[in-house]
Amino acid sequence: MITVLPVEGMPEVRPGDEIADLVIASIDLREHDVVVVTQKIVSKAEGRLVAVDPEDPRSVRELVETESTRILRRRDDLIMTETRHGFVCANAGVDLSNVESGRAVLLPVDPDRSARRIRDGLRARTGVTVGVVVSDTFGRTWRRGSTDVAIGVAGVAAVVDLRGTTDGRGRVLVGTEICVADELAGAAELVMGKASGVPVAVVRGVDPTWLRESSVSEEVVRPYREDLFR
């Protein structure tokens, strides 16, 4: 059984805040918990805020282009981008919601490092071994609606490789690599909601073998040359 707990009562996050401090002030963590933290508060804590003129669409567009390594498609206001992390997402992850007017939130420079910092902080303060997922809301090309996915991890597997294990009939399974980090991010989103102000959730009861060193950039980001659709 897995439980997904919203972490309620978190204060507004400001540049310089330590997310680990804010989390442990609001919830008691247990061994092997996975703490899912939304990108927005990670970016705010890291000071990833820039000025934009919300009345001038060009100002936002130029910021999106600066934050992109490739512009993949454009349609109306939507710019499908590849970020320097290798993420394919709308508008390079630049976000104007849940931030004061005239400011935009950028993605963390290195979300795996952001996750490690939070994980190390939680471990130092509580002594328990936890995993951390930094999540963001991305669209998908074939399917409508967005889902939360992992943009950074620490201490929890991004991808669990079931290659070589056998199915219920003893057949060897080929190529069953599950991106549990994205499923953890999505499960956390189910208790967060976009508008309810719950930026952190704890997933309790995951397979303890998943608690290992990992990285979204190495395990999840599909390189351009390997992709069939870019």
Added chain:
Amino acid sequence: MITVLPVEGMPEVRPGDEIADLVIASIDLREHDVVVVTQKIVSKAEGRLVAVDPEDPRSVRELVETESTRILRRRDDLIMTETRHGFVCANAGVDLSNVESGRAVLLPVDPDRSARRIRDGLRARTGVTVGVVVSDTFGRTWRRGSTDVAIGVAGVAAVVDLRGTTDGRGRVLVGTEICVADELAGAAELVMGKASGVPVAVVRGVDPTWLRESSVSEEVVRPYREDLFR
């Protein structure tokens, strides 16, 4: 808080079985539970099995082509297809694992209808209102690793539209449509594992307003003409 419960002790599913009967024999359902059922047992119950020669790659390839409306890309053994449901997935969802040798499992003809049949069966037998998600494991083009997604739903929202609601600062959120059905499918996968023989999970504690009529084919499948990358 959400809990995700594996439904253990389910028997091997055979053509003609009623999934609803097998589920209620294994778990007590509560009002507003969401029951996530993997595609494979739904297809088996519906008799969606065909003969293939596992030693002849051509036999499998021809089946994949028959099950596809478009072949989008090919690389080595991988065929990226669009199915007649509009799903974009590898090999048209044709699956040779967890089935006896010489047989392949096809996707249900209409997975939303499959979900409705299970939901109606559960409601008739228990009197409780539940949602049903039929899930399958799909890859993603930009990200490595597969995740479980919804291919059919009944009685639970596929996409929750937060357009027009406000964020924590009173700004109107634009375009925040969350595909909760995919997040529910992924959360269920976290307690199933691919090899552990748990084909059903129950997600308990979801927002009760999500329990409404819905459809993957209408709310999630992105039409070809709307897609920027096909």
